Amino acid sequence: MKIVVANKSHSKYATIICETMAESAKVRGTGIAKRTPEYVITKMENSNAVIALEGDKFAGFCYIEVWSHEKFVANSGLIVHPDYRNMGLAKRIKKEIFNLSREKFPKAKIFGITTGLAVMKINYELGYKPVTFSELTDDPTFWKGCQTCKNYDILQRTEQKMCLCTGMLYDSEIKKTKKNKQASHDHSYDKKVLQRLKNIKQHLFLPKEKEHKK
Numbered sequence: 001m002k003i004v005v006a007n008k009s010h011s012k013y014a015t016i017i018c019e020t021m022a023e024s025a026k027v028r029g030t031g032i033a034k035r036t037p038e039y040v041i042t043k044m045e046n047s048n049a050v051i052a053l054e055g056d057k058f059a060g061f062c063y064i065e066v067w068s069h070e071k072f073v074a075n076s077g078l079i080v081h082p083d084y085r086n087m088g089l090a091k092r093i094k095k096e097i098f099n100l101s102r103e104k105f106p107k108a109k110i111f112g113i114t115t116g117l118a119v120m121k122i123n124y125e126l127g128y129k130p131v132t133f134s135e136l137t138d139d140p141t142f143w144k145g146c147q148t149c150k151n152y153d154i155l156q157r158t159e160q161k162m163c164l165c166t167g168m169l170y171d172s173e174i175k176k177t178k179k180n181k182q183a184s185h186d187h188s189y190d191k192k193v194l195q196r197l198k199n200i201k202q203h204l205f206l207p208k209e210k211e212h213k214k
């Protein structure tokens, strides 16, 4: 398996990447911001994406979005093809895109919003912390991306304060003082807590029949 920074030569994978994303969202029954092949190709051309390939077979992908004049970047669109799941590939891809983000945008805060427990776990291990949406970019174009998510009505109802997704932020400026190190140790990843948070949000925000499908 090779994981590389994507370029123009990987454009031929844009369609399968978008199809895999859409298909996975359908299977999970959760919302997702829709991406087009053209958008994915732009990310590849600008060296703002990472692709995993086994031979010439598509295995995984993730890209960088830049917001608020490079004050924030998001690592978005993480997808691992079903044939390559549960082998630690998402973890490797996230690490690559995280390193690429820090290299290209060293001053930016890195953030993501997700409902996925796997992604939350990976983010925790990279040093992200859960935060309220108010700590993330207020760039309207970022939040506009949520319009294609089937849970967008929740975000509107809460005036963009919360949704089923959890916001997570990596802030490179936070000094690693002894106190901070201790605090981050005290709040390490706890699957049960995050699963419970997810259940509570679904109970609060989703209509009863949708909640039972989750």
Ligand SMILES: CC(C)(COP(=O)(O)OP(=O)(O)OC[C@H]1O[C@@H](n2cnc3c(N)ncnc32)[C@H](O)[C@@H]1OP(=O)(O)O)[C@@H](O)C(=O)NCCC(=O)NCCS
Binding pocket: 024, 025, 077, 078, 079, 080, 081, 084, 085, 086, 087, 088, 089, 090, 091, 092, 113, 114, 115, 116, 117, 118, 119, 121, 122
């Ligand atoms: C979520 C996804 C990217 C995970 O890819 P993957 O390559 O199977 O993940 P990894 O093997 O690297 O697993 C990383 C960690 O998450 C855990 N994990 C994986 N899938 C999980 C799940 N569905 N629920 C909870 N934890 C999960 C793994 O056990 C692993 O933890 P470990 O370090 O304790 O072993 C993949 O399932 C996928 O593409 N899903 C559809 C798209 C999606 O949900 N994208 C995220 C949108 S924000």
